[in-house]
Amino acid sequence: MSCLTLMEFSSRNNVPYIFLTNGGGLTETDKAAQLSKKIGIHISPDQLILSHSPMRSLVSKYEDKNVLVVGGNGSDCRNVAEHYGFKHVVTPEEVHAVYPSVCPSSAIEARSVPLAEKYLQNVHRPVEAIMVFHDSVDWGRDLQVILDALVSRDGYLTTVKSQSELHTTKQSVPLYFSNSDLVWSNEYPNPRFAQGTFRTCLERIYEDMTGQKLEYTLFGKPMTPTYQFADTVLNTLAPIHCGPDNLPRPRTVYAIGDNPYADIAGANAYGWHSLLVRTGVFAPDGEENHHIHPATAVVDHVEDANLMYVQAKSIVEVL
Amino acid sequence: MSCLTLMEFSSRNNVPYIFLTNGGGLTETDKAAQLSKKIGIHISPDQLILSHSPMRSLVSKYEDKNVLVVGGNGSDCRNVAEHYGFKHVVTPEEVHAVYPSVCPSSAIEARSVPLAEKYLQNVHRPVEAIMVFHDSVDWGRDLQVILDALVSRDGYLTTVKSQSELHTTKQSVPLYFSNSDLVWSNEYPNPRFAQGTFRTCLERIYEDMTGQKLEYTLFGKPMTPTYQFADTVLNTLAPIHCGPDNLPRPRTVYAIGDNPYADIAGANAYGWHSLLVRTGVFAPDGEENHHIHPATAVVDHVEDANLMYVQAKSIVEVL
Structure with a gap:
């Protein structure tokens, strides 16, 4: 059939x-x-x-809060998140355009600067949830910005907890992933990294830095x-x-x-x-x-x- | 003084x-x-x-072999490696330009295509050593291409060992890093990821995939x-x-x-x-x-x- x-x-x-x-x-x-x-x-x-459709269920909790939306091309996932009802979205791309030193090895595209200006207020507001909507197009930048939020004081980027706080307090911001798959298949002969592999990298970095397990919610099949x-x-x-x-x-x-x-x-x-x-x-x-x-x-x-x-x-x- | x-x-x-x-x-x-x-x-x-200066000591071993050189902007590290005496260099950027499906979420810059054509022979030759010369500018792409070489049959990209071979045989290609630092400091208020953090991500991915520890040689202080x-x-x-x-x-x-x-x-x-x-x-x-x-x-x-x-x-x- x-x-x-x-x-x-x-x-x-x-x-x-x-x-x-x-x-x-x-x-x-x-x-x-x-x-x-x-x-x-x-x-x-x-x-x-x-x-990411089930992330609609988070709108009632976060619609008026500042959420870091990660993944996808350009503003695609910002648009999806706003379409769902999240009113205050910030992306790693915008954080990077405001603070180029956040990840000097990554390029800042020309399109990012006006976006960062438009959403400057959200860059400065504390991050209250991190939602990985889709595959990252810049792993180095996105892992860094997510980690910055996780180890920040109350979600304020550019702040960081003390060494002892990092090892004794819980992560600063809740984290959600839309897909748990480690790999996916395309026309390349071997499976390719999916969002789950990106997540395992973040797990390793967070555990090395804090001695604690990363906590997160997984969506997707x-x-x-x-x-x-x-x-x-x-x-x-x-x-x-x-x-x-x-x-x-x-x-x-x-x-x-x-x-x-x-x-x-x-x-x-x-x-x-x-x-x-x-x-x-x-x-x-x-x-x-x-x-x-x-x-x-x-x-x-x-x-x-x-x-x-x-x-x-x-x-x-x-x- | x-x-x-x-x-x-x-x-x-x-x-x-x-x-x-x-x-x-x-x-x-x-x-x-x-x-x-x-x-x-x-x-x-x-x-x-x-x-990466101590990697000069590897020239006698690899000068006539195909080496995957990772990191840095554009062809900077290819140039350094050739300056040291490596005669057959290939970069993840060139692999990606030949096989766009290797990492569909990363962009292929216009400059990569003629480079890939110029070094096409090296893309198809087996990788006999992987040398991370400098910080990666595209972690997702570079982690994927390095892992592809590590789990390949004898260094041939686009091939992969069977599941049982992955768990019982050693990694296919020796791996060298020029810098072991986990973080470095710039003008951003908190330390930034350095090459060592990129390495820990690769360790985690390789261990998850093979059940074995990643083997490598570290240079740098x-x-x-x-x-x-x-x-x-x-x-x-x-x-x-x-x-x-x-x-x-x-x-x-x-x-x-x-x-x-x-x-x-x-x-x-x-x-x-x-x-x-x-x-x-x-x-x-x-x-x-x-x-x-x-x-x-x-x-x-x-x-x-x-x-x-x-x-x-x-x-x-x-x-």
């Missing part, structure tokens, strides 16, 4: 249907437009959950907060029906994906049915099922899963 | 005199010209030991190979005189510096006298001597060390 057929099935049977991806760096609206164009039918932004967020979205698309006892009926959700460690592990942990396809990273002619994260069923291709859909109350297609 | 007075003393008494710094990214000739202009007297390139190299240089400036028994007489070397962990630790470990000045990172009104790396003597300013120089047979000024 192709995406298209699946969509038709879903529409005919009133089964809510969402896409869940660890990609990001743009708004759900832009991604939905991209995907709609690609597959030729209309996908609503509500049906798309990107790696296979992390539970992402599945909780996806569940909420499914509820808005088709609210859970209550039985005669007025208690919500269990929902039957099928999650379809190719990556045992992200798609299948996440779905299994959240209590959803999982369908592992052989058209992606799982070896096409390999084991019968994955040895660490076995799926509810393994199918050669998503088309072979038709029979199962008749039971589905919700479908999550993982990208 | 200023640099100038010290030089006069040195010249008058035929005492060889060198500068030893963890800086780099340019040739000793260029640095000598910079320094000569700054202090107004002629400094010979032979008197300057930069962080306070590492012994740098002092061995400095000793050789002092010998060429003023060969050790032999006594009547035809055995070399011990040389009295004074090393002057402000950093207990680099300058004083390195000199002490190598058996040189160390003079710790209070005009730099060592607290001006603090302890009598450093508690971990006590110097032979602590002086408020290099001028207060006059009396000691009369005994000196060699002087090393650490920058």
Whole structure:
């Protein structure tokens, strides 16, 4: 069953249907437009959950606070964060343009200077949360600015705790990552570093400097907060029906994906049915099922899963 | 005693005199010209030991082999390496220009493309040594390309060992760093990441991927190979005189510096006298001597060390 057929099935049977991806760096609206164009039918932004979509759940806590938003090209992630409702955003690029000595080995692009002027007030306000929205395009600069915030006095960049405070007090600012994957695959023959590898570097630096473990919250597959967020979205698309006892009926959700460690592990942990396809990273002619994260069923291709859909109350297609 | 007075003393008494710094990214000739202009007297390139100068000692081993040279701006470090005598140099920038998918989040500058064409043969030859000459200007790209070489089959980029080989065989390529400092100080209020922090990130990534410790050789203060190299240089400036028994007489070397962990630790470990000045990172009104790396003597300013120089047979000024 192709995406298209699946969509038709879903529409005919009133089964809510969402896409869940660890990609990001743009708004759900832009991604939905991209995907709609690609597959030729209309996908609503509500049906798309990107790696950073669950960070919407942090808006109520931080909308009036200053948040350091890291990753992505140019102002893309600033735009996503503002679109979500964060009112005071600052990026490492702007910090760097105001303080060139923060990372002298990195270049400051011409575009950064007017941006830094526009958001100068946010550069000087204390950082109250750090949110890595997408892959860093300048690891040296971004690791440095994040660490500066983590070891600052109350989030004020350019300040730093004393040596003894560094070893005895908690990190100054909470930290969120949108994606836990260590690597990802593209056309290069070997997997490439993903946001998770950037995070392990920060862990090592922070632990060396403070003797303490870095604390953070992870979003993205296979992390539970992402599945909780996806569940909420499914509820808005088709609210859970209550039985005669007025208690919500269990929902039957099928999650379809190719990556045992992200798609299948996440779905299994959240209590959803999982369908592992052989058209992606799982070896096409390999084991019968994955040895660490076995799926509810393994199918050669998503088309072979038709029979199962008749039971589905919700479908999550993982990208 | 200023640099100038010290030089006069040195010249008058035929005492060889060198500068030893963890800086780099340019040739000793260029640095000598910079320094000569700054202090107004002629400094010979032979008197300057930069962080990567001891890598000259690797030329005999690698001059005809393909070496991955990392760090610095543009082609600066390629030029330094070629100046030292390495005939086949390749840089991460050139690898990236040939294989854009090696690190899609990093930008490829226009200047990289003709460079990559010029050195295309080296991109395809196996990497036989990795030498980090200077601070990376693109950590994400450089960590990725170094790791690709470390886990490759015999240094061929775009190849990778099997999972079991990764955990049971040694790293594919030897690795050298010119500087072990974790941080350095500039005009920013808090210390900035130096090459040593970049190295700890690579250690963490390599260990996570292979379950093994990363192996490498460190140069720069306070590492012994740098002092061995400095000793050789002092010998060429003023060969050790032999006594009547035809055995070399011990040389009295004074090393002057402000950093207990680099300058004083390195000199002490190598058996040189160390003079710790209070005009730099060592607290001006603090302890009598450093508690971990006590110097032979602590002086408020290099001028207060006059009396000691009369005994000196060699002087090393650490920058």
